[in-house]
Amino acid sequence: MKVRVITKADIQANLAMSEVIPMVKKAYRALATQQVIMPPRLQIPVEEKEGVTLFMPAYLKQENALGSKIVSVFPHNAQFKRPTINAVFLLISSETGVPLALMEASWLTALRTGAASGVATEYLARTEAKIAAIFGAGVQGRTQLLAVSHVQPLTKVWVYDPNREAARNFVKEMKTWGSSVPSEILVASSPQEAIKEADIICTATTATRPVFNGADVKPGTHINAIGSFTPEMQELPEDIITKAKIVVDSRPACLEEAGDIIIPWRQGLITPQDIYGEIGEIVLGSLPGRVDDEEITVFKSVGLAIQDVIVAQLILEKAQQHNFGQEVEL
Structure with a gap:
């Protein structure tokens, strides 16, 4: 053959x-x-x-x-x-x-994972969203920015990574990608600096604890959380999960694999019924996406075959x- x-x-x-x-x-x-x-x-x-x-x-x-x-x-x-x-x-x-x-x-994998956040951002971010924060300066962070920039006209991006050299390299490389990403890409010195003005947050890390403080997230923010894919991994703070509209790529997959959902569920803070819907249902039109400019929306993806x-x-x-x-x- x-x-x-x-x-x-x-x-x-x-x-x-x-x-x-x-x-x-x-x-x-x-x-x-x-x-x-x-x-x-x-x-x-x-x-x-x-x-x-x-x-x-x-x-x-x-x-x-x-x-x-x-x-x-x-x-x-x-x-x-x-x-x-x-x-x-x-x-x-x-x-x-x-x-x-x-x-x-x-x-x-990086392309399709970025594309997943691109789809979610198209349906769940505010139309006037202009500033993004990227957590994780690896390959996934790069395609997150590429996809979000494709569906939303960003003007500024903050990137945060505990490895500051990785964050600086991220900025240096992304500035060579031309008009496909914003020209203003900055290294954040802290998670708080990264998200203080962010309209869209993308988390692309292998973290086992939240990568930012939920109190720092402003109303109307959309969050793409794509790093957590095992029950022990967690990128998002519980207080965001409890107050956000939660959209997932797959209910069964996220309830089995996504620590961002499983950890607050085990703590009794949410139930499976608190998941608003799957992104496919929104794409189909059987569920509305964002309904007002104040709600915080979360797209939780574990990645699907x-x-x-x-x-x-x-x-x-x-x-x-x-x-x-x-x-x-x-």
Whole structure:
């Protein structure tokens, strides 16, 4: 059999955030209309390294898109200047079951995760939102900014990371991305400085405790929380969860995996009924998004395999059209 091998460089050179956001929106719509098969992802913890490897299969029926991602998250890699997230994706023919493509998937993951926040920001942020705060100066933080900037005309961005060198490098690199992001990108000296004027907050960290104080969040703020994906991880303070409109990518997934939801639930501060809805329901129009300029909205995402599959299918289609990647006989 022949399998097309697609590298990270191939994807970076040929796939734009403007193409990914509509695909992720389509995946959320498919989930809301029950047109997907998506088992709970299998997590294999590597406790001695505080890492985890995830196996994430999915099938989108109407799109004929089938495949699985294997992704590892090892937070301590950053100490050795290695990527925290490493991943591959295997795309499979839904007609024959034959493997079609194997692609590097850390950039795919970053793009689709950013796109998820782009979709949520489109429906949940105030239309006049202009200033964003990014927590986490890694790859995910970069694509969060890229996606939010695509759907919202930002004028200023604050970035906070406990590693100030990482934050400075973030600013330096993002300033080279041209008009796709705001020209004014600043390093915040504290979480409070980052969010004091923020209309949109994106958290993209591996934190196990809240990364900012809920009292510092102003009314009308929209928050994209994408870093917490295990019950022990937490980015958002409980007092934000208890007063915000909570929108999730998947109720079952977030109630099983998202510490930002599970921790206050275990404390008796919220119940599953306090989740307003899934983003797909809002995309479909069966639920309204933001209803006034004062409410605080939270989009909690743990990441779904359907996002990976639909974006991987797009990557293969583009590879076939533009002849990138390498076909390998197995």
